[in-house]
Amino acid sequence: xxxxxxxxxxxxxxxxxxxxxxxxxxxxxxxxxxxxxxxxxxxxxxxxxxxxxxxxxxxxxxxxxxxxxxxxxxxxxxxxxxxxxxxxxxxxxxxxxxxxxxxxxxxxxxxxxxxxxxxxxxxxxxxxxxxxxxxxxxxxxxxxxxxxxxxxxxxxxxxxxxxxxxxxxxxxxxxxxxxxxxxxxxxxxxxxxxxxxxxxxxxxxxxxxxxxxxxxxxxxxxxxxxxxxxxxxxxxxxxxxxxxxxxxxxxxxxxxxxxxxxxxxxxxxxxxxxxxxxxxxxxxxxxxxxxxxxxxxxxxxxxxxxxxxxxxxxxxxxxxxxxxxxxxxxxxxxxxxxxxxxxxxxxxxxxxxxxxxxxxxxxxxxxxxxxxxxxxxxxxxxxxxxxxxxxxxxxxxxxxxxxxxxxxxxxxx
Numbered sequence: 001x002x003x004x005x006x007x008x009x010x011x012x013x014x015x016x017x018x019x020x021x022x023x024x025x026x027x028x029x030x031x032x033x034x035x036x037x038x039x040x041x042x043x044x045x046x047x048x049x050x051x052x053x054x055x056x057x058x059x060x061x062x063x064x065x066x067x068x069x070x071x072x073x074x075x076x077x078x079x080x081x082x083x084x085x086x087x088x089x090x091x092x093x094x095x096x097x098x099x100x101x102x103x104x105x106x107x108x109x110x111x112x113x114x115x116x117x118x119x120x121x122x123x124x125x126x127x128x129x130x131x132x133x134x135x136x137x138x139x140x141x142x143x144x145x146x147x148x149x150x151x152x153x154x155x156x157x158x159x160x161x162x163x164x165x166x167x168x169x170x171x172x173x174x175x176x177x178x179x180x181x182x183x184x185x186x187x188x189x190x191x192x193x194x195x196x197x198x199x200x201x202x203x204x205x206x207x208x209x210x211x212x213x214x215x216x217x218x219x220x221x222x223x224x225x226x227x228x229x230x231x232x233x234x235x236x237x238x239x240x241x242x243x244x245x246x247x248x249x250x251x252x253x254x255x256x257x258x259x260x261x262x263x264x265x266x267x268x269x270x271x272x273x274x275x276x277x278x279x280x281x282x283x284x285x286x287x288x289x290x291x292x293x294x295x296x297x298x299x300x301x302x303x304x305x306x307x308x309x310x311x312x313x314x315x316x317x318x319x320x321x322x323x324x325x326x327x328x329x330x331x332x333x334x335x336x337x338x339x340x341x342x343x344x345x346x347x348x349x350x351x352x353x354x355x356x357x358x359x360x361x362x363x364x365x366x367x368x369x370x371x372x373x374x375x376x377x378x379x380x381x382x383x384x385x386x387x388x389x390x391x392x393x394x395x396x397x398x399x400x401x402x403x404x405x406x407x408x409x410x411x412x413x
Contacts, residue, residue, distance in 0.1 A: 038337035042316060045329045045344055047385070049409030054386070055098065055108070056404040070096050070108070072405050074149070075219075075306045075365040076386040078103055079136040079375040082144075082185030089115065090363065090388065090405055093130040093151075103369035103376070116146070116180060116189045122157045124206035125285035127176050127198050128191075129153060136186060137222040137375045140230035144182040145264055146189035147199070147218040147234060151175050154208060161208040174206040175214020177236055179264050195286065199266045200236050200259065203282035203292035204246045211242035215257070215297075219305055221377055224335055225315070233335055234259045234269075235305050238297055246292040250274065255299025256321070258335060272336060274298035300336050303328050306364040308335070309379045314412065318379065320344065320364050327364055327385075344385075344410075360390035367407070385410045 057071055073092035080086055088106045089097040095115040100106035121128040129152035136146050154172025155162035162172035177200040180189035191197045200215035219235040238248040238257050249255055250273075260277040261269030271279035282295035303321040310317050317332045328341040370381040384407040391402045 037340055038332065040316065040331060040333060040339060042314070042331040042339055043412040044342070045318065045320075046411055046413050047345065047408055048411040051406050051408045054405040054407050057402065070094065072363065072388045072403050074132045074134060075217075075363045076367060076388075076405060077135040077307075077365060077376075078367055079144075079186065081187060087136075087186065089133060090365075090386070091115075091132070093132055095131070095133050103367060116148070116191075124152045124154075124174055125195075127152070127178060127195060127201065129174075131178070133180070133189065134218050135220050135375065136182075136189075137220045137232065137377075139222075139232060139263055141263065143264060144186045144189075145220070145232075146180040146182065147220050148178040148180055148191075149175070149216050149218065150178050151214075151216075152206060154206065158208055170212040171209050171242075172206075173212040173214070174202065174210075175212075175216035175239065176201045177215055177218040177234070179266060181264060196266065198281075198283075199234065199269060200271075200281055201284060202248055203284060203290065203295035205284045209242070210245045212239055213241035213245055213248060214239055215248065217305070219308060220375075221308060221310075221335070222373075222375060225310060226334075229262075231260050231262055234261075235301075235308060236297075237304055238299065247296050250296055250298045253299075254304075256301040256303065256305040257297035258300050259297075271295075271297040272300060301330065301338055301341075303341060307366040309366045309368070309383075310377060311379045311412070313380075318366070320366055320385070322362075322364060361387050361406075362390070363388040366410075383410050384408065 071092045072090040074090050076088065076090035078086055078088045085099050086103050086106060087097050087099050088103060091097065097115050098106035098108050115133050116131060119128055127150055129150050132149040134147050134149050136144060139145050152174040158172060176198060178191065178197045179199045180191050180197065182189050202214050215236045215238055217237045221233045223230065224233055235256055235258050239254050240248060240252060258272045259269050266281060269281060270277040273279045279295060279297055282290055284290050301319060303323045305319060305321040308317055308319045317335060318329055320327065320329045326346045327344045329344050330338040330341045332338045365386045366379060366383060367376050367386050368379045368383045371378045386407045389404050389406050391404060
């Protein structure tokens, strides 16, 4: 998962006092990325509570073996099925979920019931690799759409040429974003039999040694406040490859871009160019005349996005995400122009060891159990910052790679 490169530990999570640290001005997220900046009145976002354990995962959870370990490996998201049940997911590519009457009382469903059943392919043009269901929203026509983070791992098929993948080299990682649909009210999701499910692909074909490249980690919103026509919006993280690899962004740097579309047909979607939603999505395998330079997006946020929610009392959107040292937040009224990022909390590197080292954390998101929207797209009465904690030996019983899903109350000041 993309966050594997950005696993860090929040120093402020060691104590309640640390959690209450106020936000500080974010001075330098990625100075080489130019993004629209707006100056709108906005309160500070702050930690106001103590960390709570939502769910603990380890090798003893019953999902090991041929079905794969049940490990949270993505930003937590939630939605309501047609039967009213709430689904919370923050899984790995096995896509196990938790279901309940509300966000505060979900429980894991049997591990044999994966939310999606991908059929992996050795052909990168099939766009069927390891899949993470990232989020679900309802389209304007009522269809439940699932947005998928898809990873093609070349080291599985070209082991001699893609050496170093497991050690962080990531020489042959080709990422894309897909759209799946549900035919049973949100209980499962399926991909079409053809390749019409590719929402966003790198504008060029896979090649050995290109590095970590793609349009990944889709974060959708079912609408934008004030739009005259119904459109959905999706934020995607554009990752750059090694030097010499064609660009995925106009800046040539990793950043978060935004797309807009009216339905489940990816050909109807457009990426933000810096002035309008007018960049078509590349089809490098289907279109022989494809020109990569014509299908690159302009980032609107300079950090790796975790979640975007609408705050009714502020009449603004708030985004949270990470860079290499901090959990950041920013505000916007139109999803394109954002305030200068501010630091919510800082954290130390995942490799921190020894006495006093902070718990390692990643995959930040925002959720509010009192949200009245189908996919918990608003922060209303009880907003929380959700995240995944990597448990160190000695903290709790369990293996070193055990993880737990956490949350902590936040507020606007």
